[in-house]
Amino acid sequence: MKKVSIIYSATIFEEMKKALEDIGIKAYSIIPTVYGKGLSTQPRFDSHVWPGKNQMIIIICDEKSSNLILDEVNQLRKKFPKEGIIGYIENIDDITEHEKINPLQ
Template sequence: MKAIFITFDQAHLEMIHGILDHNNCRGFTYWENVQGRGSVTGEPHYGSHAWPSMNSAIIAMVEDRQVDNLLDLLHKLDEQSPALGLRAFVWNVEQTI
């Protein structure tokens, strides 16, 4: 089992929901308003007067076999609008209850 943590500009929300639905990833946790700044070229997303855009985040627990396809689809979405920003990170899930 893997955890995919996705941070993204809020404009991507519906497309990310679609990617998760299309790949039968039912369970996830969603944070609507998260602040951040890209590590290389990303502009700040602070929800302030100077930097008004905001990010959101989703963490989804998926089967190992689903990871590559999900990352590929998320990468393609990011390439469509690189200025918005989207990152995905994968962690091993050691145990669940």
């Protein structure tokens, strides 16, 4: 199992959600407010000095699906080069008992 984390500017939330739905993602968690600064973007701290905020989506899936998701995130990076978007994959060693269904099936 893999955990895909995607951090992105909240301004592209609808585009991010649609991109994931278009490839068949059915299960995910959203952290609605994430503050930070990327290597090539201004800080986003939702303040008058540093306006804006980021969001984070977390998806648990199999390895093949995780690679498809990162491919989609890379497409969004090309579409929105001025927005902060990063995706990364981590290994999941174990998970609680529940339906362990690939979200792309």
